[in-house]
Amino acid sequence: xxxxxxxxxxxxxxxxxxxxxxxxxxxxxxxxxxxxxxxxxxxxxxxxxxxxxxxxxxxxxxxxxxxxxxxxxxxxxxxxxxxxxxxxxxxxxxxxxxxxxxxxxxxxxxxxxxxxxxxxxxxxxxxxxxxxxxxxxxxxxxxxxxxxxxxxxxxxxxxxxxxxxxxxxxxxxxxxxxxxxxxxxxxxxxxxxxxxxxxxxxxxxxxxxxxxxxxxxxxxxxxxxxxxxxxxxxxxxxxxxxxxxxxxxxxxxxxxxxxxxxxxxxxxxxxxxxxxxxxxxxxxxxxxxxxxxxxxxxxxxxxxxxxxxxxxxxxxxxxxxxxxxxxxxxxxxxxxxxxxxxxxxxxxxxxxxxxxxxxxxxx
Numbered sequence: 064x065x066x067x068x069x070x071x072x073x074x075x076x077x078x079x080x081x082x083x084x085x086x087x088x089x090x091x092x093x094x095x096x097x098x099x100x101x102x103x104x105x106x107x108x109x110x111x112x113x114x115x116x117x118x119x120x121x122x123x124x125x126x127x128x129x130x131x132x133x134x135x136x137x138x139x140x141x142x143x144x145x146x147x148x149x150x151x152x153x154x155x156x157x158x159x160x161x162x163x164x165x166x167x168x169x170x171x172x173x174x175x176x177x178x179x180x181x182x183x184x185x186x187x188x189x190x191x192x193x194x195x196x197x198x199x200x201x202x203x204x205x206x207x208x209x210x211x212x213x214x215x216x217x218x219x220x221x222x223x224x225x226x227x228x229x230x231x232x233x234x235x236x237x238x239x240x241x242x243x244x245x246x247x248x249x250x251x252x253x254x255x256x257x258x259x260x261x262x263x264x265x266x267x268x269x270x271x272x273x274x275x276x277x278x279x280x281x282x283x284x285x286x287x288x289x290x291x292x293x294x295x296x297x298x299x300x301x302x303x304x305x306x307x308x309x310x311x312x313x314x315x316x317x318x319x320x321x322x323x324x325x326x327x328x329x330x331x332x333x334x335x336x337x338x339x340x341x342x343x344x345x346x347x348x349x350x351x352x353x354x355x356x357x358x359x360x361x362x363x364x365x366x367x368x369x370x371x372x373x374x375x376x377x378x379x380x381x382x383x384x385x386x387x388x389x390x391x392x393x394x395x396x397x398x399x400x401x402x403x404x405x406x407x408x409x410x411x412x413x414x415x416x417x418x419x420x421x422x423x424x425x426x
Contacts, residue, residue: 067190072183072396079385086388091419093408094390096220096367098287100341100412103334106286106327113323120319122311124152124295128322131329132280132295139332140252142264142278142297144271149300151307152317152325155292156250156281160184163246164192164212166309171195173211180222180397182248185214198398202237209241218251218260218365221397221406225258225365231268239275244302250281250294253335254342257364264298273298284367285335286328293317293325342367345409345416352420353407361404369407370394380405387422 076094084090123129129147136142153159161184164175175189179198189196194212199205215234217226238245247263254260261268264278277298283289296303310316317325328334350369353360358371358380373380377393384391384405392408394401411419 064191068187069183072392076381076390076392079381080390082382083385083388083390086422088388088418088422091389091411091415091422093411093419094392094406096284096408096410098283098289098410100287100338102287102291103328103331103337105331105334106288106324109327110291110320110324113320116319118319120316120322122151122314122316123307124150124317125319125322125326128152128295128326128329131326132297135329136262136264136278136280136297139335140262140265142262143266145264145273145297146300149273149303150295150297151303151310152322153279153294153296154315154317155283155289156248156279156294156296157184158292158315159279159294159296160214160246160248161188161191162315163306164188164194166306167192167212167244169194169211174208176205176210176213178214178216178219178398179400180219180394181214182216182220183396185216185248202234210243212244212246213238214246214248215263216248218254219362220248220251220366221368221392221394221401221404222361222370223363223366223368225255225260228261228265228267231261231263235263235269235276242275244275244277244299246277246279248279250279250284251366252280253285254339254367255365256343256346260365273300275299275302277302282325282328285338287338288324288328291321291324293321293328295325341413342409345411345413348416348420349407349409352423356423367409369409370404371407372404374403377402377405389419389422 129150132150133145169192171193174195176197177185179200186196252260279296281294361370363369381393392406394404
């Protein structure tokens with residue numbers, strides 16, 4: 064099976080990482096969007112309080128967790144009309160994305176559409192199921208093809224691009240007319256800077272009808288819970304019920320203490336706002352510094368990354384930045400269209416972001 068998959072992208076950065084780590088002031092790792100900030104005490108307390116749970120957790124999640132997810136989606140993102148049965152916890156959003164085509168029973172006769180520049184796991188998940196992968200950002204690119212699954216990602220990883228309501232409505236209508244499932248990866252939805260991201264489940268997009276729609280959410284970024292593997296999917300209750308039925312057999316269960324931590328995170332907006340403010344502060348420091356070093360920054364109106372280019376092959380930009388102790392991800396990790404860009408993450412401490420900004424502005 065592994066031979067059918069691409070090389071794990073971050074394994075290819077070993078040389079650049081070693082070069083960057085040799086900097087006298089140490090490495091500034093902006094290559095992977097992994098949170099570095101501490102988990103809020105109220106979340107850690109909830110995890111510890113549930114630590115004595117010894118029985119198997121329910122694959123469907125606790126009623127309390129589903130209730131909290133529905134309330135948070137309404138309160139934070141204006142998603143209304145969502146039933147608790149239309150929410151399903153998952154072992155981090157990456158797990159669901161990697162296995163969604165398989166859970167849906169897709170195979171060699173099915174096509175999965177992914178963005179032209181995309182999180183690599185969309186492609187990997189389709190490959191694991193043996194499905195065909197089509198990279199497209201517009202419906203006209205699909206021609207007569209009727210895929211089985213379309214992935215959207217807004218705000219985008221890696222570009223930070225935000226899809227507007229009109230675009231989302233058009234894709235929803237097109238998919239419904241053809242019976243195509245639409246899965247929207249929304250793990251950066253709460254991180255809009257120069258644009259306001261909107262969920263595919265928002266009534267302005269779907270008119271309150273969630274048929275054929277899934278929204279994939281993660282607490283990794285909003286609550287610094289990457290280590291907890293805490294995510295959920297919501298949307299069409301019929302599709303969610305099918306996912307639940309299959310996941311029960313596969314033992315895909317979120318641990319009970321993690322579910323309790325998720326409830327605490329979803330019920331509290333103060334820590335989420337605080338985390339957002341941290342990322343906003345880091346973006347304000349890093350964005351002008353990247354530009355001062357001769358990079359243009361495309362899109363990047365939301366999310367946790369700056370999509371930067373100097374018009375040269377991305378490997379050259381990676382080496383140039385590594386020479387200054389800064390490690391970034393080459394754009395071709397995300398598709399051929401990223402060959403002249405690099406992705407610069409905002410997920411480093413304030414001190415490391417300041418160090419990167421200083422190195423960039425000093426040349």
